Amino acid sequence: MADTGHWGDDLRKPSGMSRRGLLRPAAALGLMGLLGARKQNAQEANLASRRGVPSPRIRDIEVIETEPASVRLTVVKVTTDQDGLYGYGCATFTQRADLIRPAVEKYLKPFLLNKPADRIEDIWQSAYDSSYWKNGPVLNNALSGIDQALWDIKGRQAALPVYQLAGGKCREAAECYSKVLGATYPETVELARQSLAQGFRNIRVQVGDVRSMAGSPADNDMKPGLNGGLTFDRKSYCRRTFKLLEICRQELGDEVGLLHDMGEKVSPNEAVQFCKDVDRFKLFFIEDPLPPEDSAYFRQIRDNCTTPIAMGELFNNPHQWQELIAGRLIDYIRVHPSQAGGFSPARKIATLAEQFGVKTAWHGPPDLSPIGHMVNVTLDLISPNFGIQEYSPFNERTQEIFKGCPVVKDGYLWANEAPGWGIELDENAAAKYPFGTGETSERKRLNGGWGELRLRDGTAIK
Numbered sequence: 001m002a003d004t005g006h007w008g009d010d011l012r013k014p015s016g017m018s019r020r021g022l023l024r025p026a027a028a029l030g031l032m033g034l035l036g037a038r039k040q041n042a043q044e045a046n047l048a049s050r051r052g053v054p055s056p057r058i059r060d061i062e063v064i065e066t067e068p069a070s071v072r073l074t075v076v077k078v079t080t081d082q083d084g085l086y087g088y089g090c091a092t093f094t095q096r097a098d099l100i101r102p103a104v105e106k107y108l109k110p111f112l113l114n115k116p117a118d119r120i121e122d123i124w125q126s127a128y129d130s131s132y133w134k135n136g137p138v139l140n141n142a143l144s145g146i147d148q149a150l151w152d153i154k155g156r157q158a159a160l161p162v163y164q165l166a167g168g169k170c171r172e173a174a175e176c177y178s179k180v181l182g183a184t185y186p187e188t189v190e191l192a193r194q195s196l197a198q199g200f201r202n203i204r205v206q207v208g209d210v211r212s213m214a215g216s217p218a219d220n221d222m223k224p225g226l227n228g229g230l231t232f233d234r235k236s237y238c239r240r241t242f243k244l245l246e247i248c249r250q251e252l253g254d255e256v257g258l259l260h261d262m263g264e265k266v267s268p269n270e271a272v273q274f275c276k277d278v279d280r281f282k283l284f285f286i287e288d289p290l291p292p293e294d295s296a297y298f299r300q301i302r303d304n305c306t307t308p309i310a311m312g313e314l315f316n317n318p319h320q321w322q323e324l325i326a327g328r329l330i331d332y333i334r335v336h337p338s339q340a341g342g343f344s345p346a347r348k349i350a351t352l353a354e355q356f357g358v359k360t361a362w363h364g365p366p367d368l369s370p371i372g373h374m375v376n377v378t379l380d381l382i383s384p385n386f387g388i389q390e391y392s393p394f395n396e397r398t399q400e401i402f403k404g405c406p407v408v409k410d411g412y413l414w415a416n417e418a419p420g421w422g423i424e425l426d427e428n429a430a431a432k433y434p435f436g437t438g439e440t441s442e443r444k445r446l447n448g449g450w451g452e453l454r455l456r457d458g459t460a461i462k
């Protein structure tokens with residue numbers, strides 16, 4: 001239903017009986033005619049801005065779950081009362097995936113049904129506050145599914161990609177980095193060379209140190225410990241990664257952007273020492289040197305070196321990024337947009353970071369849907385302070401379900417130019433790969449969750 005104003009309501013009040021008063025109705029009629037015409041013009045402009053259709057109302061909200069690449073993906077579909085007008089949003093929290101559906105269906109859906117789908121910010125704010133306690137990963141992802149679906153709807157309604165609604169492109173495509181993980185130094189270097197040959201200019205290098213991530217073939221940091229399982233040796237990891245970066249710089253040359261993810265696994269003092277030690281290799285950035293709980297130590301890293309720091313993929317709460325950005329304690333903000341509540345809050349994080357000279361490097365792992373990746377690319381295109389984008393390739397099953405995935409060419413990620421997020425979801429194809437399809441054994445046992453990491457004496461550290 002179109003918005004209606006309240007112009008002219010006061011002109012319907014009875015006028016006085018004096019001669020002047022007798023003249024008033026005629027004058028009032030003229031004024032009413034003028035205001036009525038203005039009102040009609042405003043309504044026509046309003047309709048025109050919506051490309052001829054009235055404001056859509058939310059008619060239905062559905063949750064679509066699928067696992068085409070051993071990662072549990074959750075998408076929210078919002079359908080409006082306008083024929084064929086709907087949108088999709090990423091709500092993927094793969095480690096606790098089963099909790100998103102009830103958060104959407106039992107809480108957000110009854111709260112949002114019949115609300116105007118074109119009031120995205122108002123819906124975000126009211127839904128965000130509706131739980132009273134907020135900023136957790138489950139509620140934020142559920143809200144992200146709604147928020148991004150509403151942006152998709154607005155883009156489809158306008159027949160424009162979301163990046164156009166948000167101001168248009170600052171650049172043609174997003175520079176991204178590939179990720180290589182070898183069991184040995186030579187294997188890592190060889191994989192990096194293959195990435196360079198594919199056109200990437202920036203490569204994140206790891207050597208056998210990140211259990212559960214891409215299935216490390218031989219994890220040198222993992223040794224039997226007192227707990228009977230594998231353990232992580234922090235000092236061994238630091239020494240070996242220093243050596244890896246030294247070799248990569250020697251073998252790959254100075255032009256390559258080298259990145260490394262520390263994965264929040266060492267002590268604060270070790271993190272400070274490591275970032276200081278690798279300063280000489282002039283890295284593109286070091287990722288996640290500290291867990292969010294130890295953020296106060298970023299000041300020490302800053303005071304000891306100029307190694308660029310990327311941080312934030314585990315953040316859910318504005319208090320986690322505000323101080324690091326405003327204090328200029330990091331170089332790249334690396335939030336996972338759906339974990340922050342969607343595209344709407346992520347745009348604000350980018351703008352906040354811009355004010356303090358901090359660039360963006362949105363989290364782009366396999367554990368977000370292609371819609372989430374399109375949200376990342378959209379943010380990359382519209383933000384003057386874009387830094388770099390993490391890239392994860394899509395397998396054939398994923399592309400069978402999500403038509404229009406962003407494409408990488410010569411190390412750049414290109415957005416789909418279709419309206420909204422540019423992605424059409426084949427729901428029949430999604431249903432072919434339900435949760436539990438094709439997981440590795442450990443993640444299957446943990447229902448999509450991560451394992452544990454312990455020190456040699458059995459202390460759990462992650």
Ligand code: MG
Pocket residue numbers: 261263287288313
């Ligand atoms: Mg990371």
